[in-house]
Amino acid sequence: MLKPSYIVSRNAQTPLAETAVDREAVMLRIDTGICYGLNKVGTAVWQQITGPVTVAEICTALLARYDIDAETCERQVQELLGELHAEGLISIAEH
16 A cells, blocks of 8 residues: 555656557557556556656545546545556655
8 A cells, every 4th residue: 555655756767658648648658569558547647757746646636637536546546546556657655
């Protein structure tokens, strides 16, 4: 489980090409050929990770933008970040 203070950043070591299709992120991992697609909320999370950001900062931005309760937001953000981390797209560090 990720703590709110954990720092999230994009993995600069992962070669990635990305674009937007209907305002949703589509990414191609160049070294593996794997393509990823994020829905609108996933894209909002990805856009938050342009530089180092805490899990709490991501959740705060989403809570201000979407009608969602804090517990659900935190759980879903953690799930997405876990998936992105498992794919090598982001790095997570303790603060």
